[in-house]
Amino acid sequence: xxxxxxxxxxxxxxxxxxxxxxxxxxxxxxxxxxxxxxxxxxxxxxxxxxxxxxxxxxxxxxxxxxxxxxxxxxxxxxxxxxxxxxxxxxxxxxxxxxxxxxxxxxxxxxxxxxxxxxxxxxxxxxxxxxxxxxxxxxxxxxxxxxxxxxxxxxxxxxxxxxxxxxxxxxxxxxxxxxxxxxxxxxxxxxxxxxxxxxxxxxxxxxxxxxxxxxxxxxxxxxxxxxxxxxxxxxxxxxxxxxxxxxxxxxxxxxxxxxxxxxxxxxxxxxxxxxxxxxxxxxxxxxxxxxxxxxxxxxxxxxxxxxxxxxxxxxxxxxxxxxxxxxxxxxx
Numbered sequence: 001x002x003x004x005x006x007x008x009x010x011x012x013x014x015x016x017x018x019x020x021x022x023x024x025x026x027x028x029x030x031x032x033x034x035x036x037x038x039x040x041x042x043x044x045x046x047x048x049x050x051x052x053x054x055x056x057x058x059x060x061x062x063x064x065x066x067x068x069x070x071x072x073x074x075x076x077x078x079x080x081x082x083x084x085x086x087x088x089x090x091x092x093x094x095x096x097x098x099x100x101x102x103x104x105x106x107x108x109x110x111x112x113x114x115x116x117x118x119x120x121x122x123x124x125x126x127x128x129x130x131x132x133x134x135x136x137x138x139x140x141x142x143x144x145x146x147x148x149x150x151x152x153x154x155x156x157x158x159x160x161x162x163x164x165x166x167x168x169x170x171x172x173x174x175x176x177x178x179x180x181x182x183x184x185x186x187x188x189x190x191x192x193x194x195x196x197x198x199x200x201x202x203x204x205x206x207x208x209x210x211x212x213x214x215x216x217x218x219x220x221x222x223x224x225x226x227x228x229x230x231x232x233x234x235x236x237x238x239x240x241x242x243x244x245x246x247x248x249x250x251x252x253x254x255x256x257x258x259x260x261x262x263x264x265x266x267x268x269x270x271x272x273x274x275x276x277x278x279x280x281x282x283x284x285x286x287x288x289x290x291x292x293x294x295x296x297x298x299x300x301x302x303x304x305x306x307x308x309x310x311x312x313x314x315x316x317x318x319x320x321x322x323x324x325x326x327x328x329x330x331x
Contacts, residue, residue, distance in 0.1 A: 003298070004061045006030065006086075008053050008077055009068035010040040013091055017066050018044070020287040030056035053077055058084035064294075067091060070167045071174065075100040082107035082115060087298050089291070091118045093178040094308070096169025098315040105308045114297045116290075116304035117311040119182045123286035123293070126249045126261040127183070129278060130240055133247060133263065134187060140244030145187055145223040147180040147238045150231025151255075153203060157229070163205035171207030173198065173318055177227030180238070181314045182306060184215060184223035187240050190313060191215040191223070196321035202230045213321055245273060253284040 005021055006028035007014045018026055018040060026044040030053050031037040041049035050056055053073075057065055057080040065081035067074055068091040075095040081088045082104055094117045095101050108115045121127060134142060150172075161167045162175060173196075185191065193216040198208040209229040216222050228235075234255045240247040245265040251257035259280040264273035297304045 003063035003087075003295070004028075005064045005066060006056045006059050006062035006081075007040070007066045007068060008056050008081075009066075009070075009073075009091070010036045011068065014066070014068040015040060016287060017068060017089075017091075017291075020291050027061040028056045028059045054080060057081040057086065062086060064089065064298075070161050071096050071169050072167045075104055078115065079103045079107050082111060082113050085111045085113060087114045087294070089116045089118055089294055090311075092120075092182075092311070093169075093174050093315060093318070094118075094311040095315060096174070097319060098312040101308050101312050101315075108308070114294070114301075114304050115308050116294045116297060117306045117308065118290065119179065119306045119310070120286045120290045121179050121183060121252075122186060122306065123289040124249075124252060124259060124284065125280045125286075126251075126259045126278065127238075129261055130238075130247045130249055131186070134240055134242070138245065138263065138265070139240070139242030139247055142187060142221060142240060142242045144221060144241050145184045145225075145239065146241070147184060147223065147225045148228075148231075149176045149180050149236050150226070150228030151176075151234045152232045153209075153229050158203045158205040163203070163207055165207050168207065170318065170322060171198075171200075171205070171211070172209055172227045172229045173211035173213075173321060175227070175229075177211045177213070177225065178314050178318060180225045180227055181213070181215070181223075181317050182310065183238060184225060185310075185313060185317075186306075188221045188223060189217055191317055192218045194317055194320035194324065196324060198321070211321065213317075215317060253280070259284070 004027035005025045008030040010031035029037045029041040037049040041047040065086045066089045067077045195214045197212040199210045203209045213225040236252045238249045248262045251259045261278045263276040
């Protein structure tokens with residue numbers, strides 16, 4: 001029998017998650033806005049709508065709880081679900097600070113449930129292939145990662161919940177920047193040194209709209225990352241550079257452009273690289289693949305990756321960045 005799923009938070013991300021579940025799985029839709037919960041539930045036969053997240057987190061018809069709330073609620077809802085014996089998928093960044101996830105980890109350890117964090121970018125086709133090629137040593141020992149990610153907001157962006165630090169915990173660094181941090185860590189490992197510059201260049205808000213990071217591992221490998229809410233043409237770019245070549249991912253589909261991977265292999269005598277290009281013009285399936293992996297986590301009783309400890313590692317980088325940052329215009 002397919003496990004039942006409750007979605008807590010029926011906004012854009014909750015709706016995206018819902019269509020990736022497969023038929024008959026969605027049993028409970030919960031949102032503080034009743035019309036939003038009812039609207040999503042109405043698309044799935046037999047799904048119940050509610051505004052009570054506590055009852056949704058412990059609902060007997062739900063084996064899995066997907067938490068897609070504002071950042072201030074993510075960890076608390078996840079803890080309640082894990083304590084009720086539900087497997088949990090928490091949308092990134094999973095919390096505002098790393099310590100907020102400690103009770104979630106304790107509850108999961110106590111009840112034996114799986115907890116996965118929604119860093120779905122790991123499951124994009126180009127990134128999966130990049131991971132495979134890098135692990136196979138195709139570009140040699142990795143030296144550094146360079147990543148850029150951004151969009152330009154929309155009218156009224158400065159009045160949305162992401163601009164309220166009490167709800168969001170921070171600005172663009174916690175929004176798209178945390179994806180870059182997770183990917184950089186996925187390729188290079190943990191970072192020991194964090195340098196950052198945060199700026200609010202354009203939007204009238206108390207949180208940063210641009211974040212510039214330089215992260216260094218204990219062995220001297222570097223990630224140079226820029227996340228921006230003033231990227232007027234949506235952009236995703238990640239370069240993974242080794243001693244024998246470079247892997248370059250651009251685009252995520254949709255408004256970010258066709259997903260594409262380029263492999264540049266350097267000949268021993270250097271000079272122009274041997275170039276191989278892969279393009280993925282089909283629809284993004286990272287959400288479906290991620291959820292399928294979660295079902296396998298549950299079936300095999302294996303630890304989810306990325307899980308709580310991965311999220312805490314990324315959030316500690318964010319905390320260090322906020323703690324030592326220099327600040328730019330209008331801050």
